[in-house]
Amino acid sequence: MEIEIHVIHYLVISTVMMFCGIYGFFTRKNLLALLISVELMLNAVNVNFAVFNRYLFPDRLEGHFFSLFGIAVAAAETAVAIAIIINVYRNVKQVLTDDITDLKG
Amino acid sequence: MSISLQEIVFYIVGACIVVSSVLAVTTGKILRAATYLLFVLFGTGAIYGVLGYTFLGAVQLMVYAGGIVVLYVFSILLTRSDKDMKYRQSRARLVAVLLTVTVGAALVLFLVFTNGFALNLIPQGVELPVERIGRALIGTGKYEFVLPFEAVGVLLLACMVGAILIARKESGKSKE
Numbered sequence: 001m002e003i004e005i006h007v008i009h010y011l012v013i014s015t016v017m018m019f020c021g022i023y024g025f026f027t028r029k030n031l032l033a034l035l036i037s038v039e040l041m042l043n044a045v046n047v048n049f050a051v052f053n054r055y056l057f058p059d060r061l062e063g064h065f066f067s068l069f070g071i072a073v074a075a076a077e078t079a080v081a082i083a084i085i086i087n088v089y090r091n092v093k094q095v096l097t098d099d100i101t102d103l104k105g
Numbered sequence: 106m107s108i109s110l111q112e113i114v115f116y117i118v119g120a121c122i123v124v125s126s127v128l129a130v131t132t133g134k135i136l137r138a139a140t141y142l143l144f145v146l147f148g149t150g151a152i153y154g155v156l157g158y159t160f161l162g163a164v165q166l167m168v169y170a171g172g173i174v175v176l177y178v179f180s181i182l183l184t185r186s187d188k189d190m191k192y193r194q195s196r197a198r199l200v201a202v203l204l205t206v207t208v209g210a211a212l213v214l215f216l217v218f219t220n221g222f223a224l225n226l227i228p229q230g231v232e233l234p235v236e237r238i239g240r241a242l243i244g245t246g247k248y249e250f251v252l253p254f255e256a257v258g259v260l261l262l263a264c265m266v267g268a269i270l271i272a273r274k275e276s277g278k279s280k281e
Contacts, residue, residue: 005115010152011217013119017126017145019210024130026202029192032181033135036142039173040126043149054156055222061241064158064233065250071168072257076264078173082180083272089184096192 010051018044031085031095035078042074115155122148133191135181143174157231160238 017040024037046067053063089095092102122145129141146169153162241249 005112005155007222008217009115009119012214013122013152015210015213015217016123019206019213020126020130022209023202023206026205027130027194027199030135030186032177032184032186033138036135036138036177037130039142040129040145043145043169047149047152050153050156050158050161054158058231060248061233061237062248064161064238065241065253067158067161068164069253069257071164072261075168075173076260078176079268080264080271082176083268086180086183086272095184095186 007051007055010047014044014047014051017041017047029096029098031088031097032082034097035081035085039074039078042070046070046074111155114151118148118151118155122152135186136178139174139177139181142177143170146170146174157233159232160235 021037021040021044024040025034028034028037049063049067049070051063053061053067057063085095088100092100094100125141125144125148129138129145132138132141146165150162150165150170153159153165242254243249243251245251
C-alpha cells in the first residue's frame with residue numbers, strides 16, 4: 001500500500017523546523033530559550049534521518065536507529081545542560097547571556 | 106484521486122508543526138515557548154507514526170514529551186526566568202539574523218525542490234515490527250547495533266552522574 005505524500009513535504013517541514021531553531025539560537029538571550037532552539041534543530045535532523053531511511057532503504061533500519069540514538073543523546077545533553085544552567089543561576093542569579101561574563105576576567 | 110486518512114493527518118500535523126515551531130522562537134514568554142516546543146515534539150511523533158516507525162514515535166513521546174519538556178518547565182520555574190523576554194536588540198543584528206535565516210532556508214529549499222527525488226513515493230502505512238527492532242538492537246552482526254546500544258547506556262549513566270554532581274547543593278564547607 002503506497003500513499004502519495006511527496007518526500008519533499010517531509011523535507012520542507014524539517015527545513016522550517018531547523019531554521020526556526022537557528023533563528024531562535026541567534027536572537028534569544030535566556031539560556032533555557034537557547035536550549036529550546038537547540039532542541040528544535042536536533043528534532044529536525046532526527047526527522048530527516050527517519051524520512052531518508054524510509055525513502056531510500058525501506059527494508060533496512062540504519063536511519064531509524066540513528067534517529068533513536070539521536071533522541072537518547074539529546075536527552076543526555078539536555079539533562080547536563082539544565083544542571084549547568086541551574087548551577088549558573090545559583091552562582092550568578094541570572095540566566096541571561098549578557099550577564100554571564102565571569103570568564104572574561 | 107481520493108485523499109486518504111493518512112494524508113489528512115500528515116498535512117494537519119505538518120501545518121501544526123510549522124506554526125508551533127515559528128511561535129516557539131518568537132513568543133515573548135518562555136513558558137509558552139516550552140509549550141509550543143511540546144506541540145512540535147508531539148507532531149514529530151505523529152510524523153514518525155505516519156512513516157510507519159511507531160516505535161520511534163512512542164520513544165519520542167516518552168522521552169521528549171514525557172521527560173525533557175517536564176525538565177524544561179521545572180528549570181524555568183527554578184531559575185525564575187518566567188518573565189517577559191522582549192530584550193532590546195540592535196537593528197543591524199536583527200537584520201543580519203533575518204538575512205542569514207532567510208537565505209539559508211531559501212538555499213536549502215531550492216536544493217530540496219530541484220534535486221528531483223526520483224520515485225517520490227514512500228512506502229507508508231507499513232508498520233515496522235518491534236521484533237525486528239529488538240533483534241537488530243541486540244545483534245552483533247552486520248547492520249546490527251549492540252555496540253552503540255551499550256555505548257548509549259554508558260553515556261546515559263555518565264550524564265546522570267554528571268548532572269547530579271553539577272546540580273548538587275554545596276553541603277557545608279566545613280569538610281576541608
